[in-house]
Every structure is written in C-alpha cells, then in structure tokens.
Amino acid sequence: MAPPILFALTLHEYAHAYTAYRLGDKTAYYEGRLTANPLKHLDPLGTLLLFIAGFGWAKPVPVNPFYFDDRKKGMMLVSLAGPMTNLLLAVIGSILLGLLTPTGGLAFMLSYFIYINVLLAVFNLIPIPPLDGSKILAGLLPGPQQWLYQLERYGTAILFLLIFLGALSPILRFFIYPIVELLTALANLIARLPL
Numbered sequence: 001m002a003p004p005i006l007f008a009l010t011l012h013e014y015a016h017a018y019t020a021y022r023l024g025d026k027t028a029y030y031e032g033r034l035t036a037n038p039l040k041h042l043d044p045l046g047t048l049l050l051f052i053a054g055f056g057w058a059k060p061v062p063v064n065p066f067y068f069d070d071r072k073k074g075m076m077l078v079s080l081a082g083p084m085t086n087l088l089l090a091v092i093g094s095i096l097l098g099l100l101t102p103t104g105g106l107a108f109m110l111s112y113f114i115y116i117n118v119l120l121a122v123f124n125l126i127p128i129p130p131l132d133g134s135k136i137l138a139g140l141l142p143g144p145q146q147w148l149y150q151l152e153r154y155g156t157a158i159l160f161l162l163i164f165l166g167a168l169s170p171i172l173r174f175f176i177y178p179i180v181e182l183l184t185a186l187a188n189l190i191a192r193l194p195l
Contacts, residue, residue, distance in 0.1 A: 004113035005050055006038045008086060008120050009058040013041040015085035016061040019078045025067035033061050050116075053163075060130065076139025079132040086121035090114045094183035098190025114183050115176075122175045126168070129155030 014036050017028035028034050033041065046057035068074025093114040102110060127133040129152035138145040151158075162168050 001051065001112055001116075004109060004116050005047065006042070008089060008113070008117045009047065009050070010036055010038040010041050011085050011089060012082040012120055012124070013058045013061050015081040016063070016078055019081035020061065020063045020067075020074075023068050023074045023077065025064050025074075025078075027062045027064045027067070031062055072139050072144070075135045079135035079139070082132050083121040083124045086117040086124075090117035090121070090179070090183055091186075093117065094187040095190060097184075098187035098193075099195070101191045111184075114187075115180055118176050118179045118183070119172070122172055122179070123168075126159075126171075128159050128162075131155075131159070 013033070017034045020027070021029050021034055041058045041061075043057055043059045046059075049057075063075070063078055065071040065075050090113075093110050097107070097110040097114070100106070100110070124131050125133040125136070127137040127148075129135075129148060134148050134152070134155070138148045
C-alpha cells in the first residue's frame with residue numbers, strides 16, 4: 001500500500017505546484033515544492049490517516065493567486081490539476097495492469113494504485129474548503145464567491161465532522177466504485193488483446 005499512496009499524494013501536490021509555476025506563480029518553486037520528492041509533500045498525520053482511516057492529505061502547496069493574470073481562473077486550474085493528475089495516474093495504472101497481467105503482490109499494488117488515485121481525485125473534488133473542489137466551484141460560479149474562501153476557516157472542522165458522522169462515505173462510494181470498475185474493465189480488455 002505504501003508505494004501507491006506515496007506516489008499518488010506526491011504527484012497530486014506536484015501537479016498543483018507545476019501548474020501554478022506555469023501560470024506565473026513561483027511560490028512553490030522557491031519553497032522547494034516543485035519536486036517529485038515525497039518528503040517535501042507528505043504530511044505525517046495526513047499520510048498516517050490514509051493508511052488507517054482510508055482518507056488523508058499531504059501538505060498543501062503554497063499558491064499566491066496575485067501572480068496569475070486571471071486569479072479566479074488560475075486558482076481553478078491549479079486546483080483542478082491535482083485531481084486530474086490522480087485520474088490520469090489511475091488510467092495509467094489500469095493500462096499497466098492489463099499489459100503486465102501481474103499476479104500476487106504486484107497485482108495488488110497496481111489495483112490499489114488505481115483505487116487510491118480514484119479516491120484522492122473524488123475526495124478532493126468535494127466542494128468543501130480547503131479541498132480542491134471548493135476552488136474549482138468558485139472558478140465555475142459567476143462573481144467573486146468570497147463566501148467560499150471565508151468558509152475555509154471552518155472547512156476543516158466541517159470536513160472532519162462529516163467524516164466522523166460517516167456522511168461522506170456513501171457519496172464517495174457512489175462515485176469511486178463505478179470509476180474503479182470501469183478502469184478494471186479496461187485492464188481486463190487490454191489483457192485479452194492479442195498483443
């Protein structure tokens with residue numbers, strides 16, 4: 001479980017940093033976060049909870065929207081980069097699973113790699129601050145949407161309360177399992193191709 005989790009979390013945060021850098025914000029670069037080194041991105045508690053509770057987080061990448069030509073669009077693109085990277089990694093994982101048709105530990109690792117990337121993508125798309133979904137929603141809705149940013153001070157507490165009450169589990173399962181099943185079907189299809 002450890003390699004897929006480390007890889008998924010690290011590339012999620014790297015995608016945020018890289019997108020911000022390409023849009024003109026070098027904050028993450030100057031703080032040493034524009035890297036694929038897991039040690040620069042992992043939050044000890046967030047990573048531990050991912051193993052124990054099935055949800056977790058990495059250290060948020062610092063972003064300064066004042067460097068973007070269009071702050072609202074820039075924040076939306078930076079926020080979207082993390083979940084989209086996880087979905088891309090899940091697709092790559094399913095292709096590898098189909099091509100390699102591994103067994104034992106490697107098969108489990110690739111299957112878990114698909115699952116954990118889908119989980120991170122879906123979880124981060126929830127529109128509750130400080131998750132990426134809140135900034136994506138703010139970018140899609142007309143107007144400044146300051147209320148979403150003001151909600152951020154309470155967002156973590158709201159998120160933990162929803163997780164503790166089990167309110168997020170049905171929503172996550174509703175989206176995660178169909179995507180994982182689709183990617184597993186893709187892997188099976190690739191495995192049957194006469195390559």
